[in-house]
Amino acid sequence: xxxxxYNFAYLDEQTKRMIRRAILKALAIPGYQVxxxxxxxxxxxxxxxxxxxxSAAVLxxxxxxxxxxxxxxxxTNAVSIRKFFERTAGVAxxxxxxxxxxxxxxxxxxxxxxxxxxxLVYQVPIPEPLRFLEPRETETRRMHALxxxxxxxxxxxxxxxxxxxxxxxxxYPVMVEGRYVMDPSPIPKFDNPKLSGCPAIQLFGAGREQRxxxxxxxxxxxxxxxxxxxxxxxxxxxxxxxxxxxxxYLDEVITDDRGSRxxxxxxxxxxxxxxxxxxxxxx
Amino acid sequence: xxxxxxxxxxxxxxxxxxxxxxxxxxxDEGFLLSLAYSTQRGYARNHAFxxxxxxxxxxxxxxxxxxxxxxxxxxxxxxxxxxxxxxxGSKTAPPQFTRxxxxxxxxxxxxxxxxxxxxxxxxxxxxxxxxxxxxAQDAEFVLSHADNVQATGFLEHIKLPxxxxxxxxxxxxxxLRAEAEAxx
Numbered sequence: 001x002x003x004x005x006y007n008f009a010y011l012d013e014q015t016k017r018m019i020r021r022a023i024l025k026a027l028a029i030p031g032y033q034v035x036x037x038x039x040x041x042x043x044x045x046x047x048x049x050x051x052x053x054x055s056a057a058v059l060x061x062x063x064x065x066x067x068x069x070x071x072x073x074x075x076t077n078a079v080s081i082r083k084f085f086e087r088t089a090g091v092a093x094x095x096x097x098x099x100x101x102x103x104x105x106x107x108x109x110x111x112x113x114x115x116x117x118x119x120l121v122y123q124v125p126i127p128e129p130l131r132f133l134e135p136r137e138t139e140t141r142r143m144h145a146l147x148x149x150x151x152x153x154x155x156x157x158x159x160x161x162x163x164x165x166x167x168x169x170x171x172y173p174v175m176v177e178g179r180y181v182m183d184p185s186p187i188p189k190f191d192n193p194k195l196s197g198c199p200a201i202q203l204f205g206a207g208r209e210q211r212x213x214x215x216x217x218x219x220x221x222x223x224x225x226x227x228x229x230x231x232x233x234x235x236x237x238x239x240x241x242x243x244x245x246x247x248x249y250l251d252e253v254i255t256d257d258r259g260s261r262x263x264x265x266x267x268x269x270x271x272x273x274x275x276x277x278x279x280x281x282x283x
Numbered sequence: 284x285x286x287x288x289x290x291x292x293x294x295x296x297x298x299x300x301x302x303x304x305x306x307x308x309x310x311d312e313g314f315l316l317s318l319a320y321s322t323q324r325g326y327a328r329n330h331a332f333x334x335x336x337x338x339x340x341x342x343x344x345x346x347x348x349x350x351x352x353x354x355x356x357x358x359x360x361x362x363x364x365x366x367x368x369x370x371x372g373s374k375t376a377p378p379q380f381t382r383x384x385x386x387x388x389x390x391x392x393x394x395x396x397x398x399x400x401x402x403x404x405x406x407x408x409x410x411x412x413x414x415x416x417x418x419a420q421d422a423e424f425v426l427s428h429a430d431n432v433q434a435t436g437f438l439e440h441i442k443l444p445x446x447x448x449x450x451x452x453x454x455x456x457x458x459l460r461a462e463a464e465a466x467x
Contacts, residue, residue, distance in 0.1 A: 044436030076443070165458070188451035
């Protein structure tokens with residue numbers, strides 16, 4: 001039930017309008033970082049204030065809301081944010097990817113393919129893909145305006161020269177619609193191919209950095225690479241120890257103090273659904 | 284131009300002085316103190332005399348857009364400092380003192396003075412001084428890292444689980460090490 005002391009989804013209507021305008025601009029210019037007047041939220045910066053503001057701006061009373069952190073619905077950040085909107089918006093919640101209309105995520109894209117009508121909201125710590133090559137915002141904005149991405153290509157080249165591979169395993173930079181280089185938030189690069197041609201709306205919110213960027217449905221997203229060093233989405237080379245999935249991203253769990261370990265799906269809904277289905281089939 | 288408002292609009296860089304002062308007023312005291320101290324030790328030195336240092340109470344009005352008017356909700360204590368700094372002059376303008384300004388919440392003279400020194404250092408461009416590379420002159424560096432609520436949140440988010448990104452990096456390091464060993 002909604003806490004009557006709050007406006008629907010916590011934020012006041014003027015703020016939601018301001019954020020929706022930024023979202024529309026971001027959808028119109030895929031991959032471009034739109035500055036927005038991020039508000040202070042009742043949670044620390046760095047804990048999803050950008051994602052929460054996006055969810056607050058897009059949620060409708062009839063929505064069904066899902067929140068994941070590291071792929072799991074039962075992690076502390078996910079539980080807190082889900083409770084926050086249960087209390088301030090009174091929306092229904094779910095852990096089922098297919099049943100959710102809005103999904104807020106920290107650092108994973110669900111394994112179950114998304115559909116038209118769904119919105120995936122990413123929590124973003126540093127939205128600027130060039131930030132660790134050039135710390136100045138005044139410079140990086142100019143580089144984006146001019147499409148001057150030489151620095152990024154040199155970085156990838158130097159990685160290959162030094163290590164034989166691009167030394168980035170998460171937050172792997174992508175080119176959106178052939179125009180803007182974008183940071184997909186710290187998702188493992190295994191998830192990168194799911195960004196492209198996705199039927200759902202993908203929104204990225206960085207509260208502390210006051211930026212929103214977005215991918216409209218079916219946007220073309222290409223992970224940066226070279227012809228002779230093509231991008232490769234990698235994951236641990238094991239099946240899930242719980243559900244047997246071979247195509248899902250895995251976490252490595254240490255099970256004792258003698259180095260034993262097991263690999264399990266990071267997407268808890270995907271893993272649970274598969275085990276439930278197997279159990280049903282067995283009966 | 285309407286007055287810049289740091290809390291209602293995204294910070295755009297380079298920032299005008301009004302915006303810089305708003306950011307400095309909200310800045311972490313320790314951060315300002317260290318930056319101000321660094322100017323005293325010669326990193327963009329601008330020796331200051333205290334021209335004004337005072338403490339007082341002001342009314343707080345809250346503008347409520349849904350109602351369309353402002354409501355006075357109380358009063359707060361502020362500390363204000365105005366410094367008189369070393370002079371500038373040119374062929375056309377005779378020497379004159381320059382100033383720095385600090386206005387902070389609460390009774391905190393140390394932060395008000397520190398803010399005035401940092402404000403003065405950030406005015407290098409407008410006063411025709413050189414950029415010496417000193418941190419206190421670098422507006423983008425100072426403004427981006429002064430807010431301790433932002434800094435605290437981002438620092439403490441490291442406590443949240445990161446096993447997905449770590450797993451991806453672990454796989455990559457294992458692969459690079461395996462290749463290095465195979466090649467050795």
